[in-house]
Structures are given as structure tokens and as C-alpha cells.
Amino acid sequence: MSHSSENRGKDDRGKRELSLTVNGKPETIRVFPMERLLDVLRQELGLTGTKEGCGEGECGSCSVLMNGELVNSCLVPALQAAGTNLTTIEGIAEGPQLSALQAAFLECGGAQCGICTPGMILASCHLLDKKPKPTLEDIREGLSGNLCRCTGYMQIFEAVAQAARRKASA
Amino acid sequence: MTENIIGKSVPRKEGRDKVTGAARYIDDITMPGMLYGATVRSQIPRGVIKHISFDPQFEWSEFVVVTAQDIPGKNCIALIGDDQPCLADGKVNHPEEPILLLVHADPHLLRKAVDGVSIEYEPLPAIFTIEDSERCSQIIWGMDNTLKTFLIAKGDVDSVWAKADYIVEGEYTTGAQEQLYIENNGVIAAFDRERGITVWGSLQCPYYVHKALMALCNLPAEKIRVVQAETGGAFGGKEDYPSIIAGHAALLAMKSGRPVKIVYDRLEDMTATTKRHPSRTRHRTAVGKDGKILGGEIDFTIDGGAYATLSSVVLSRGTIHAGGPYYWPNIRIRGKAVATNAPPHGAFRGFGAPQSLFAMERHMDRIAQAVGLSPVEIRRRNFLKPGETTTTEQTIREEIDLGKLLDRALELSDYTAKKARFAEENAVGPIKKGMGIAAFLHGAGFTGSGERYLASVVGVEGCADGNGTVRVLVSSTEFGQGTNTVLCQIAAEALDLPYDDVRIAQPDTNEVPNSGPTVASRTAMVVGSLVRSAALGIKQTLLADGTIGESYSPEEFRAACRHHISEHGQLRSYARYEAPEGVFWDDEKYRGEAYATFAWAIYVAEVAVDLSTYSARVADFVAVQEVGRVLHPVLAKGQIAGGVAQGIGFALYEKVVWQNGRMQNGQMTNYIMPTSADLPPIRIFFEEMGNVHGAYGAKGIGELPMDGPAPAIVNAIEDALGTRFDSVPLLPEDIFDAVCADGER
Numbered sequence: 001m002s003h004s005s006e007n008r009g010k011d012d013r014g015k016r017e018l019s020l021t022v023n024g025k026p027e028t029i030r031v032f033p034m035e036r037l038l039d040v041l042r043q044e045l046g047l048t049g050t051k052e053g054c055g056e057g058e059c060g061s062c063s064v065l066m067n068g069e070l071v072n073s074c075l076v077p078a079l080q081a082a083g084t085n086l087t088t089i090e091g092i093a094e095g096p097q098l099s100a101l102q103a104a105f106l107e108c109g110g111a112q113c114g115i116c117t118p119g120m121i122l123a124s125c126h127l128l129d130k131k132p133k134p135t136l137e138d139i140r141e142g143l144s145g146n147l148c149r150c151t152g153y154m155q156i157f158e159a160v161a162q163a164a165r166r167k168a169s170a
Numbered sequence: 171m172t173e174n175i176i177g178k179s180v181p182r183k184e185g186r187d188k189v190t191g192a193a194r195y196i197d198d199i200t201m202p203g204m205l206y207g208a209t210v211r212s213q214i215p216r217g218v219i220k221h222i223s224f225d226p227q228f229e230w231s232e233f234v235v236v237t238a239q240d241i242p243g244k245n246c247i248a249l250i251g252d253d254q255p256c257l258a259d260g261k262v263n264h265p266e267e268p269i270l271l272l273v274h275a276d277p278h279l280l281r282k283a284v285d286g287v288s289i290e291y292e293p294l295p296a297i298f299t300i301e302d303s304e305r306c307s308q309i310i311w312g313m314d315n316t317l318k319t320f321l322i323a324k325g326d327v328d329s330v331w332a333k334a335d336y337i338v339e340g341e342y343t344t345g346a347q348e349q350l351y352i353e354n355n356g357v358i359a360a361f362d363r364e365r366g367i368t369v370w371g372s373l374q375c376p377y378y379v380h381k382a383l384m385a386l387c388n389l390p391a392e393k394i395r396v397v398q399a400e401t402g403g404a405f406g407g408k409e410d411y412p413s414i415i416a417g418h419a420a421l422l423a424m425k426s427g428r429p430v431k432i433v434y435d436r437l438e439d440m441t442a443t444t445k446r447h448p449s450r451t452r453h454r455t456a457v458g459k460d461g462k463i464l465g466g467e468i469d470f471t472i473d474g475g476a477y478a479t480l481s482s483v484v485l486s487r488g489t490i491h492a493g494g495p496y497y498w499p500n501i502r503i504r505g506k507a508v509a510t511n512a513p514p515h516g517a518f519r520g521f522g523a524p525q526s527l528f529a530m531e532r533h534m535d536r537i538a539q540a541v542g543l544s545p546v547e548i549r550r551r552n553f554l555k556p557g558e559t560t561t562t563e564q565t566i567r568e569e570i571d572l573g574k575l576l577d578r579a580l581e582l583s584d585y586t587a588k589k590a591r592f593a594e595e596n597a598v599g600p601i602k603k604g605m606g607i608a609a610f611l612h613g614a615g616f617t618g619s620g621e622r623y624l625a626s627v628v629g630v631e632g633c634a635d636g637n638g639t640v641r642v643l644v645s646s647t648e649f650g651q652g653t654n655t656v657l658c659q660i661a662a663e664a665l666d667l668p669y670d671d672v673r674i675a676q677p678d679t680n681e682v683p684n685s686g687p688t689v690a691s692r693t694a695m696v697v698g699s700l701v702r703s704a705a706l707g708i709k710q711t712l713l714a715d716g717t718i719g720e721s722y723s724p725e726e727f728r729a730a731c732r733h734h735i736s737e738h739g740q741l742r743s744y745a746r747y748e749a750p751e752g753v754f755w756d757d758e759k760y761r762g763e764a765y766a767t768f769a770w771a772i773y774v775a776e777v778a779v780d781l782s783t784y785s786a787r788v789a790d791f792v793a794v795q796e797v798g799r800v801l802h803p804v805l806a807k808g809q810i811a812g813g814v815a816q817g818i819g820f821a822l823y824e825k826v827v828w829q830n831g832r833m834q835n836g837q838m839t840n841y842i843m844p845t846s847a848d849l850p851p852i853r854i855f856f857e858e859m860g861n862v863h864g865a866y867g868a869k870g871i872g873e874l875p876m877d878g879p880a881p882a883i884v885n886a887i888e889d890a891l892g893t894r895f896d897s898v899p900l901l902p903e904d905i906f907d908a909v910c911a912d913g914e915r
Contacts, residue, residue, distance in 0.1 A: 048194070055436060089190065102189040151808055152808075154811040155808055
């Protein structure tokens with residue numbers, strides 16, 4: 001077998017239909033079964049807020065919520081997402097209004113270069129869903145799958161704690 | 171009169187886009203007809219390229235292939251010297267050296283095609299360590315493998331040894347460290363015969379790339395345009411390397427006639443791009459019986475890798491900082507950068523200073539032991555004081571009180587009580603605790619005549635359009651530190667306008683003047699001052715127009731801007747850096763005012779070493795610093811916490827494993843940076859003691875926090891275990907080895 005784009009064109013017939021819900025919106029697209037969910041989101045659906053940092057499930061930049069569970073979208077084959085309900089960073093704000101977590105990240109300095117921020121906010125969402133009143137230890141543990149090279153995490157902890165407090169008093 | 175904006179934690183300018191996922195990084199951008207580029211790299215450290223063959227299973231007519239022969243200009247990455255080729259031509263000098271470039275529309279196929287190119291070499295003997303390089307068994311660079319040397323000489327060192335009560339010697343080493351920005355290097359280049367080359371990229375220094383592309387593509391300045399995309403971390407790692415990847419993409423775009431994107435994956439980024447220079451520092455110090463330093467010699471040597479790139483400037487900063495924040499009546503410091511067959515090492519936060527200061531602060535504890543004083547007292551007795559001179563004979567003119575800074579750090583960390591308690595508790599159980607101190611300084615801005623040569627220019631433009639009142643025009647880039655925010659704060663404060671009325675232009679060499687590279691902790695202090703001057707120039711113009719008075723409302727200011735623009739077409743003001751009067755620096759003798767000012771700090775680490783696993787954990791970390799005026803408390807704290815975290819990584823987690831000049835652990839699974847679960851509370855305190863330089867009294871802050879953690883932590887580990895440690899990183903296996911060796915002694 002030779003490697004050429006023509007060949008690749010033939011491979012396109014290996015694509016399968018994938019239906020899923022992304023940020024509340026039903027989507028049906030054609031994908032290669034083993035394509036990474038990350039690439040499907042970024043390239044097929046144009047949701048570039050989900051980032052690639054390492055491509056091997058270490059950094060958490062590609063974190064999304066799948067049926068409410070936090071997953072590294074670089075490790076999820078596209079077809080595994082069939083029928084699921086996905087939330088990406090683009091689905092976190094409430095219309096033009098930032099969510100409590102987004103506002104707290106902005107205010108507390110939780111985002112510096114911003115490349116880990118989408119994944120970090122989704123991991124924080126997941127944490128607050130499971131533990132609305134997290135201790136500092138819960139936050140440290142809950143975010144330990146998401147690497148940030150800029151902040152040293154301290155201001156991210158503050159942001160999550162602040163969002164939790166605001167949500168509790170809202 | 172608006173409220174003061176300086177000193178207030180206003181929202182980060184591009185923050186909203188970052189928390190909503192709307193910010194566009196290079197890999198988020200596509201262009202019509204865009205192709206993908208990839209790099210075929212050397213598999214060996216050194217050798218002659220004999221033959222290049224292409225696997226016939228690939229349809230090579232679909233690819234565009236670029237080699238050194240396709241370079242229209244000079245085959246080099248123009249930076250300081252021009253010794254680094256853009257593409258290897260006939261020989262390779264390090265693993266992962268770029269040899270050939272490929273372009274294709276399908277990135278998946280492209281990746282396979284890289285493996286379809288086979289290079290046959292005639293290998294040559296290679297060298298991988300500072301010692302190998304010094305022995306000159308192989309000459310791989312210049313006459314003697316020496317990339318650069320510096321000599322700092324003050325007083326008469328040779329006379330001190332006879333007078334010394336103690337002579338203390340030590341040798342200290344530091345390892346390479348990967349910057350590990352979470353966004354890998356990436357660019358897109360497009361070529362058009364009329365307009366020339368345009369590059370969009372993840373980068374720190376648009377005008378460095380601009381200069382490199384002019385030489386490489388043989389195009390005039392106006393036919394090169396460099397635009398910074400949102401940049402996902404840099405830390406120095408995107409200071410010089412973007413010139414290489416941009417050069418590659420530009421060559422591919424020129425030959426293919428289509429826009430070309432190159433984005434590295436993590437493995438390629440870690441193995442092929444720059445890292446912190448490994449270092450070796452030797453100290454020999456003469457000390458009086460009162461613990462006062464009489465004089466000493468320091469030999470500071472760094473491994474520059476295969477080409478000179480930024481090594482001379484990294485060496486410069488490391489050499490100047492090698493004496494720490496202490497008064498040396500007599501000193502001789504020899505700095506040397508040597509070549510090895512590893513990918514060139516480059517800029518990483520601190521830029522040589524974390525290496526030489528690690529040695530200084532470890533050595534200070536060694537001196538304390540020799541003299542029989544505490545680590546606190548030995549430092550206190552030797553601190554630089556106002557009126558005294560540094561190793562380059564720069565007089566300290568600012569009112570710095572390091573003793574007071576030290577007292578505050580000791581109190582906040584509960585140093586004395588904890589040290590006493592740990593000494594008792596460590597007698598039993600596997601957990602041994604200790605306390606360690608580091609005292610240090612970091613020069614803000616370019617070294618010596620650097621700022622004078624750069625002669626940075628900054629613009630401020632009155633626009634009064636729907637998007638605000640004024641726009642800051644600088645080539646200074648935002649990559650997380652807060653450049654956008656702080657420079658807008660400064661302009662707003664200078665013009666007495668609300669922060670939201672000021673915005674900053676995207677760094678684009680067609681739009682913004684050359685305000686210098688975004689490096690060396692210079693942006694807030696040096697560029698910030700120029701932004702203030704340029705902003706005041708706008709005000710002067712409007713005052714001269716008679717359209718505003720000395721006090722005005724934002725609405726009046728806007729109306730005045732509109733009036734000026736309708737009369738004259740545009741309203742712009744530029745400011746150019748001018749060196750302050752009476753500043754003296756001798757580039758030959760390395761003597762004089764090395765920096766406009768220094769930031770100062772005392773860091774205290776508390777560590778716990780578990781002797782069942784030999785892992786060391788930082789339990790508490792106190793960072794006290796004097797950085798002049800804090801312009802934005804949240805951003806400033808973010809800089810310190812981030813730098814301390816990287817410093818903790820440098821000390822305890824991040825080890826580059828080398829084999830034949832190639833990084834063997836180029837993945838996040840096996841090169842470990844600290845996670846949220848690993849770090850101690852990082853407690854940050856600012857002392858403002860006043861400083862004459864910078865916009866509103868700000869000094870540089872970005873690099874300082876990288877300098878202190880490693881020595882503070884290793885000093886604490888020695889305090890906990892009583893075992894001597896002279897190198898970083900210290901992973902559990904390193905601690906185990908040292909403790910075992912100590913037991914045998």
C-alpha cells in the first residue's frame with residue numbers, strides 16, 4: 001500500500017456517523033471512528049476553546065465534560081462520544097454573562113497565559129458539581145490532573161473557593 | 171479626576187477571552203488553502219550527511235520538500251551571532267537538528283512521511299558535558315569550544331588568602347530545565363510576491379523574528395511582517411526559538427506558494443527546542459573570623475549546546491549575579507559558556523541567575539558552617555548596604571535594607587521556632603524536617619549598555635473610536651504575565667482616563683514600533699516608562715491644541731482627540747529610550763552600572779523529607795521581596811507564585827535525562843512538573859522601599875522568583891538530613907544516593 005492523499009481520500013469512506021449533544025445543541029457529523037474527540041471538537045465543530053497541550057492525557061488542557069464526567073478529549077475516540085452530552089468551555093458562560101467560575105478566575109488571577117484555563121475551568125466545574133463546598137485539599141486534589149505552568153496554582157485555588165462561596169450565597 | 175489605576179487589580183485586558191475559550195492561539199487559526207509543515211531532524215549528535223533517500227511508498231510529488239539549497243538568503247538564524255544554520259547543510263552538530271522540511275495538506279500523512287525520509291550519516295565523535303568540552307578532545311565550535319567568556323575583577327583577590335581565617339571551597343551544579351509552556355511552539359507563514367512574508371506565531375519577540383526572516387529570506391524590512399498570536403506561555407522558551415520555526419514555515423510558504431502551519435507536538439517541542447543551560451559553579455572564598463567575606467573567586471560555567479544563540483547573554487547575567495546580594499571587597503568572577511553536541515540551550519526565566527545564585531546561596535550555608543555562625547547571621551553580616559558597591563562596582567543608591575527584609579521573612583515563616591522544633595523532632599521517625607533560606611537580587615532590564623543599544627520606541631495613539639480613547643503601540647507581548655493590562659494601566663494613569671478607555675494593539679510589526687523584546691523583566695519598568703512618556707505626549711499635543719485644560723473629563727479628552735484627528739488625520743505620540751545621565755558601563759572590563767535597578771528578595775522554605783521514600787516535599791514557602799511599586803497586586807502575586815512553582819520544579823521534580831545529547835524523557839508523563847497537589851502554600855509579601863526608576867516606581871518582577879526557591883529548598887533539605895547536597899534537581903533517587911554515600915563516609 002502506498003501513502004498518498006488519494007489513498008487517504010479512499011479512507012474517508014471509513015467515516016461513520018456520530019450524533020451527540022454539544023453544549024446543549026444536537027450535532028450529527030461524520031468522523032473516523034478512532035479520531036480523537038479533541039480533533040472532532042476543534043476541527044469538525046470549530047470549538048477551538050478546547051486545547052491540546054500534550055496529546056497523552058497528562059496536562060488536562062483538553063478536558064471536557066462527557067455526561068457530567070471530566071475526560072481528556074485527546075484520549076477519547078470519537079465514537080465513544082456517540083449519544084453523549086458534552087460540555088466544552090464554549091458552553092460554560094450563561095449567555096453573555098460569565099459563570100461564577102469564569103468571573104472568579106478573571107478576578108483572582110486564575111488565568112495567566114490562558115492555555116490551560118478552559119480545561120482548568122471545566123475541571124473546577126466538575127469539582128463544584130461533586131463538592132459544592134470544597135476544602136482546600138479537595139480543590140488541590142480535584143485539579144491535580146490539570147497542569148498550569150504560569151500561576152503556581154495559588155490564584156486558581158482562590159478562584160475556585162471564591163466561586164464556591166458565591167454560588168453558596170446566591 | 172479618575173480614581174488611581176496604578177496599584178489596583180483591574181481585570182486582565184484579554185482575560186474575558188481566555189476564560190470563555192474565545193482567545194485565538196496559533197493552532198486555533200486556519201487560513202484558506204493552508205498546508206501543514208513538518209521537520210526532518212538529525213538522529214545523531216554529530217556527523218556528516220552522506221545521503222538522503224525518500225521511501226518510494228510515498229507519493230512525493232504531492233509534497234513540497236525544502237532543504238538548505240532552497241534558502242534565498244543566508245542559511246542562519248540571525249540573532250547575536252550567525253552560527254546556527256536554519257537547516258543543516260552537509261553536517262549536523264546536535265540531535266534533532268533540522269535537516270529538511272516537508273509540506274502537505276494532510277497532517278496525518280505528513281507525520282508518516284517524516285519517517286519516510288532516511289538520512290545516512292558518517293558519524294563524528296561528539297561531546298556532551300562541560301568537562302568534555304573543556305578537555306577539547308573534540309573541537310566542535312571555534313578554536314577551543316568556548317562560546318563566550320567574561321571576567322569581573324574587583325579589588326585585589328590574590329592578597330586575601332593570606333589574611334583569611336577560613337578558606338571555604340565548593341562546587342555546585344544545576345541541570346537543564348524545560349520551560350514547559352503548555353502551548354507548544356507554532357507559527358503560520360504566508361507568502362505573497364507583493365507583500366512578502368507574513369508570520370503569525372506564538373512568540374515573545376516579534377522584531378527578533380523580523381530580523382531573522384530578513385536575513386533568511388533575503389527580503390527588505392517592509393516585506394516581512396510578524397504578528398504575535400495569543401501565546402500560551404513562554405518563560406523565555408519563545409524568545410529565540412520562534413525565529414527558527416518561523417524561518418522554516420516561511421521557506422515552505424515561499425516554495426509552496428500557500429500558507430503553511432507548523433505546530434510542534436509535545437515530544438518535538440521538548441526534544442528539539444531550548445532549555446535552561448546546565449551549569450557548574452566553583453567557589454573559593456576567604457572569610458574573616460567574624461564571618462565577613464574578605465574576597466573570593468567564582469568560576470561560573472554553562473553548557474551552551476551546539477550553537478552560540480543566546481548563551482553570551484545568559485552567561486552575562488549569570489556572571490553578574492554570581493556574587494549574590496553581598497558585599498565583596500575583592501572578587502574575581504570568570505564566566506564561560508562552552509559548546510556541546512546538544513540542542514542549543516536558551517532563555518528561561520532568570521537567564522543564568524538561577525544557576526549562579528543557586529551556587530552562591532548553597533555556598534553561603536557552607537561558609538556559615540565553616541565559621542560556626544547560623545545561616546541567618548552569615549548573611550546578615552555580608553549583605554550589601556546602600557553606598558556599597560556590587561561586584562561590578564555599581565554603587566547601591568536605593569534605600570534597600572536587606573536585614574529588615576530578612577527579619578520579615580524569618581517572622582512570617584516562623585523560622586527560628588520551627589528550626590529549633592525540627593531539630594528535636596527529627597531525632598525520631600522517618601520524616602525529617604528542615605528550614606532553608608535564600609537571599610538574592612535580580613537586575614531589572616537589559617544588562618549594561620543593552621537598553622542604550624536597543625533604544626526602544628513606544629507609541630500611544632489617540633483614536634476616540636467606538637473601542638476606546640487611546641491605544642498603546644508596543645512590540646511587547648502578552649504571554650500570561652500581564653503586559654497588556656499593566657501597560658494600559660500606565661497609559662490610563664498618565665492620561666487620567668478610565669482603564670477601559672485604553673486598549674493595546676496586537677503586536678504586529680506593520681503596526682507597532684520596536685519596543686524591544688519581552689524579556690529580562692524589562693517590560694513594566696523600561697517599556698512602562700516609555701508608555702507613560704508617549705501618553706503624556708498625547709496630552710501635551712491636546713494642551714497645545716487648546717482643546718483641553720490641565721484638568722479634563724474623559725469625555726472632554728475624547729472630544730479633543732476627535733478634533734485633532736479631524737484636523738490632522740491622526741494623533742500619535744512616540745517616546746524613545748534614553749539612558750539616564752551619569753550611568754557608566756564598561757563592556758570590556760564588565761564594570762559599572764550593570765542594571766538600572768535591582769529587585770531584592772528573601773525566600774524561606776520548609777521541607778519534609780520522608781526517609782522511607784526519600785522524597786522531599788516543600789511544606790511551606792514564604793517569599794518576601796522588594797520590587798519597587800506594585801502596579802497590580804493580583805498580577806504581581808501571580809508572577810511570584812508562578813516563578814516559585816517553577817523554582818520548586820527546578821529543585822525537586824524536573825530532570826532532563828540525556829543520552830548522547832538527546833532528551834530521553836520528552837513527554838509530560840516522564841518529565842514531571844509540579845501539580846496542584848504537589849505545591850506548598852506559597853505565601854507572598856511585598857515590601858516597598860522606594861526606587862527612582864521605572865513607571866510609577868516599578869521594578870522588574872518576572873524573573874526574580876525563579877532565583878530563590880532551589881537554594882532555599884536544598885538548604886532546607888541539608889538542614890533536615892545533615893547531608894551535603896550540591897546540585898539540583900534532587901529527585902528521591904538523588905537524595906537516596908547522597909544519604910547512602912554520606913553513611914559510608
